[in-house]
Amino acid sequence: MNKTIFYFSATGNSLQTALDIANALGDTDVVSLSKAGMNYNCNSEVIGFVFPVYAWGLPNMVYDFIKSSNFNKNAYFFSVVTCGGAIGTCLTDVDNMLKEKGSYLHYGSKLPILSNYIFMVDIKTDKVDKLLAKADDRLAVIIQNIKNRKEHKIKGSLGILRKMHNKASANFKSTDKDYSVSKSCTRCGICVSVCPAKNIEIIDEKVTFKHNCEKCLACIHWCPQKAINYKDKTQNKQRYHNPKVKFSQLT
Template structure:
């Protein structure tokens, strides 16, 4: 079994690790131009971004050829939009003639800083609930269960498809303040290789997924978002090491 994953703060890496098999980071596959994946079972594990998936992943899904008897899609999300994100990804694969056998979602800490307070999220998202959700999915996948997750539609589907992402990314932006220690962790956790530290200050290119990995991992709080719910709190999945996120996302290695 191969699991292709995308992560910014570790939730999806945690799910991927719990599910087992060979783990392949999607940003690294993109970097190495690998778009042919073959195994008996293949899964994609990804975060919901604006009720869809990160831009890198949407582009990847348009190109990747998966040759497998059993294909599954698992998303992690913090509040809503999981059904919609899975539906869109499944539809993209189906249009390309690739059948999806199983879709499901895991409710975890919502790392979207403008709206959610990380301290509160960590309090209300219970570790054992998360593990239970993953265990169910793991058993389903081992037994190659056919199942397509369905749920009531997220608020307003045409709105999501057309303008949710652009509305949110024009409303919120990453701010680089003084105080950078030039540790360069932001450059290594960015899944797009979009950050450079020049003269003690992070500089951003045009390829941002708005995944917020750089902001969550910035030890000096030099990086932040305008209008954060709680500017003092940051999140990294407690079961994942920084070195694992760097190994997943660093495109400069």
């Protein structure tokens, strides 16, 4: 393949975005960075990164992957950040890491879809189809820009956002200490399979978290019984995953 898109996705929005871009570009390999692991080598001519924003910045796994991996310095680099609103330092951080490797981020864009941060928002099911349709329209413009090898300067981010992200992301791994599993759990194993950090096991018939959480919330959103919850904040809230994506695509 002469084009590669690396993606990180929990509820499927970023995966579907990566697939849509790859289909439009043609001859493109779509790679889960959580499965690729660290110290990856990529010599493609076009390289993309598609992922969601977490706490005004990059998911930890995305940061670690790009930081540790090697890429063709002469490639055309692009990044698309799926989000419910602001994307904070995401594009700046990708650009800075690529500059450390002798290249730079040629094109970056946010793609507003919806916020699935169930800790703080209620997802309105009656609005999902409309929001996804708007996202498709926005993505069509982004895809055309990528096809045209558009370049634009990546703007710097406010220092306060970086400090906020660094503080928040430092506590991601221990987020699962506040997860609970209700009696409705059938131990189906979906949470184990869908977790990109391999942070969940079923031990002695009990769902067990290993305190290496990515805070992606995949386990909460994909549990068919809504058995996994965070403190007292999610019990009565609607779960979400992209309707075009099956959980097996994320395992």
